[in-house]
Amino acid sequence: MEYEVPRVFAWAVEDPEHPTAIWRFTLHPQDGRTRLNQWTQIGSARSGLSLAIDHVPEKEQKIVSVRMREFENGIIATLAAIKQRTESAERAPA
Secondary structure, rough: EEEEEOEEEEEEEEOEEEHHHHHHHEEEEEEEEEEEEEEEEOOOOHHHHHHHHHHHHHHHHHHHHHHHHHHHHHHHHHHHHHHHHHHHHHHHOO
């Protein structure tokens, strides 16, 4: 979906014209280092989240809240793992 070396890497889940989600990593040079941002957008197409809400519409708020917490935890874990690997590679002898 989007690829700009060495700054942006993004992709759509499922159909690029009507994705169930979009994920993007953006790199920003900062004080001799690199800051990495991870971003996601749910939609515009229906997904498993939509199906869960259809099944129990009275629990929509809870379903969405749980899914957002899962997304947040996944993003935090992914960024921490990338940071750990890149910092380990920087310390490793060539």
